[in-house]
Amino acid sequence: MLKREEWLDLARDVDWEPSYVSEEELFPPEIAGRPWLSREDWAGWDEPYKTSFPEYVTKQHEKDASVYAVRDAVGRVEDYEKLDPAWANGLKLHAATLPLAEFAAVIGNLRAARFGRSSAWRTMATFGALDELRHTHIPLVVMHELVRWDRQFDWTHRFYHSNNWVAIAGRHLIDELLLASNPIEFAVATNFVFETGFTNLQFVGLAAMARGAGDRLFEKMVTSIQSDEARHAQIGGAVLRILRQHDPAYAQALVDKWFWRSWLLFAVVTGFTMDYFTPLAARTLSFKEFMQEWVVGQFLQSLEEHGLQKPWYWETFLQSLDYYHHMVYASAYTYRASVWFNFVVPSPDERSWLRQKYPRSWGELDGIWERVSERWGQADPDNDFAVHGTAIVSFCDLCQLVLSNGTPARNSAVVVEHAGKKRIFCSEPCRWIFEHEPERYASHNEVVKRVLAGEAPANLVALLRRYFGLSYDDWGKDAYGGRYPWIVRPTP
Ligand SMILES: [Fe+2]
Ligand SMILES: [Fe+2]
Numbered sequence: 001m002l003k004r005e006e007w008l009d010l011a012r013d014v015d016w017e018p019s020y021v022s023e024e025e026l027f028p029p030e031i032a033g034r035p036w037l038s039r040e041d042w043a044g045w046d047e048p049y050k051t052s053f054p055e056y057v058t059k060q061h062e063k064d065a066s067v068y069a070v071r072d073a074v075g076r077v078e079d080y081e082k083l084d085p086a087w088a089n090g091l092k093l094h095a096a097t098l099p100l101a102e103f104a105a106v107i108g109n110l111r112a113a114r115f116g117r118s119s120a121w122r123t124m125a126t127f128g129a130l131d132e133l134r135h136t137h138i139p140l141v142v143m144h145e146l147v148r149w150d151r152q153f154d155w156t157h158r159f160y161h162s163n164n165w166v167a168i169a170g171r172h173l174i175d176e177l178l179l180a181s182n183p184i185e186f187a188v189a190t191n192f193v194f195e196t197g198f199t200n201l202q203f204v205g206l207a208a209m210a211r212g213a214g215d216r217l218f219e220k221m222v223t224s225i226q227s228d229e230a231r232h233a234q235i236g237g238a239v240l241r242i243l244r245q246h247d248p249a250y251a252q253a254l255v256d257k258w259f260w261r262s263w264l265l266f267a268v269v270t271g272f273t274m275d276y277f278t279p280l281a282a283r284t285l286s287f288k289e290f291m292q293e294w295v296v297g298q299f300l301q302s303l304e305e306h307g308l309q310k311p312w313y314w315e316t317f318l319q320s321l322d323y324y325h326h327m328v329y330a331s332a333y334t335y336r337a338s339v340w341f342n343f344v345v346p347s348p349d350e351r352s353w354l355r356q357k358y359p360r361s362w363g364e365l366d367g368i369w370e371r372v373s374e375r376w377g378q379a380d381p382d383n384d385f386a387v388h389g390t391a392i393v394s395f396c397d398l399c400q401l402v403l404s405n406g407t408p409a410r411n412s413a414v415v416v417e418h419a420g421k422k423r424i425f426c427s428e429p430c431r432w433i434f435e436h437e438p439e440r441y442a443s444h445n446e447v448v449k450r451v452l453a454g455e456a457p458a459n460l461v462a463l464l465r466r467y468f469g470l471s472y473d474d475w476g477k478d479a480y481g482g483r484y485p486w487i488v489r490p491t492p
């Protein structure tokens with residue numbers, strides 16, 4: 001019998017030279033990606049995390065068994081009823097945005113499993129596709145149990161099939177990142193930027209907070225998923241190394257584009273959860289501190305190792321660490337009926353924690369919560385629309401999210417004329433991404449344009465019901481109906 005080290009390198013890289021078609025017919029550049037290099041150029045493709053199929057299957061079986069054991073122990077509705085209501089809403093946000101994005105990642109990996117230019121890469125991408133199928137399956141199974149408790153968990157499966165504004169933004173990103181990109185762009189964007197740069201933060205950081213919040217199942221689920229991500233993310237560096245040698249400007253442009261796009265998504269999903277939905281006692285670090293440790297520190301180091309620069313908008317990004325997710329959260333609180341999860345008003349203790357963690361920006365943001373609290377003081381409990389916006393808000397023509405970049409005093413939205421049409425962008429990086437590849441994005445309409453074109457109703461409640469797919473039972477409300485111990489109401 002050969003030892004593992006003697007056969008593995010050969011087995012994971014079994015390849016053959018095509019004889020009755022050309023290499024270019026087998027891997028057309030339109031689908032395999034550009035730059036279209038020769039076989040020899042890809043021959044040195046190598047990633048450090050080598051595994052064989054039997055090893056993979058054995059390990060994954062063990063991982064699944066341990067997730068399901070925790071689910072059997074603490075995954076019932078009675079267990080969830082004990083959790084902090086704010087945390088449960090962070091869960092709904094993750095539950096909706098995660099599983100079907102993972103399913104789109106199955107497709108992205110399968111494209112690389114067929115059209116990746118090195119056979120070792122194709123082998124790894126096959127494992128990656130199996131991983132992502134598991135990441136689709138686990139949250140769907142876990143959250144399904146909770147639908148009978150709280151209808152908002154139904155959005156776990158419904159979200160990406162809806163025209164909810166967050167789903168429109170989510171699809172705009174996920175479809176391009178995971179369904180539409182060729183294997184080269186997929187490897188840099190998904191495996192390198194998204195998985196190495198951001199998923200680490202998301203899963204490692206959130207697992208610690210989930211433990212603090214008493215949600216052992218979420219902790220187990222994300223830790224289990226992360227162990228797969230850490231393996232297949234290795235594809236990214238291996239592809240980037242070869243791309244960087246042949247087309248450094250393209251490599252840099254892909255990193256710049258996908259870092260910004262990924263950042264906006266993570267700021268919303270992880271930023272909300274870490275700084276607003278996690279009980280104060282369980283917050284080990286602020287979202288910004290996590291970003292500084294995992295993204296600013298580690299990701300910049302790996303960029304440097306690849307001979308790449310920081311993205312050109314780095315200063316803008318650093319400023320947005322202090323503001324962006326806070327501004328989107330405040331904006332979304334004010335339009336909470338337009339989403340499928342509930343919100344909380346930060347308490348006086350949470351506000352002083354935020355002031356201490358965000359000394360540069362919180363002074364400008366705190367007044368919003370002062371006013372929201374005053375409005376609740378004048379409104380009856382559960383009368384959500386007394387503390388809610390009514391006019392429709394505007395969205396960015398690239399990221400499709402609300403125009404909440406810059407600072408409260410100086411919103412960074414810019415209007416640009418492109419091919420005779422006015423476009424609005426939340427930030428200079430979003431504008432740059434659009435102008436760099438207008439043919440990719442120009443035909444897509446954000447929500448306000450759909451309203452103006454008569455495709456979606458202009459009245460807010462009609463928009464929520466008829467276009468966003470919400471009903472009174474599942475649209476977002478204040479998690480406490482405005483009943484906070486620090487809110488003083490005049491005695492009737
Ligand atoms: Fe995944
Ligand atoms: Fe992944």
Ligand SMILES: [Zn+2]
Nearest residue numbers: 396399426430
């Ligand atoms: Zn934008």
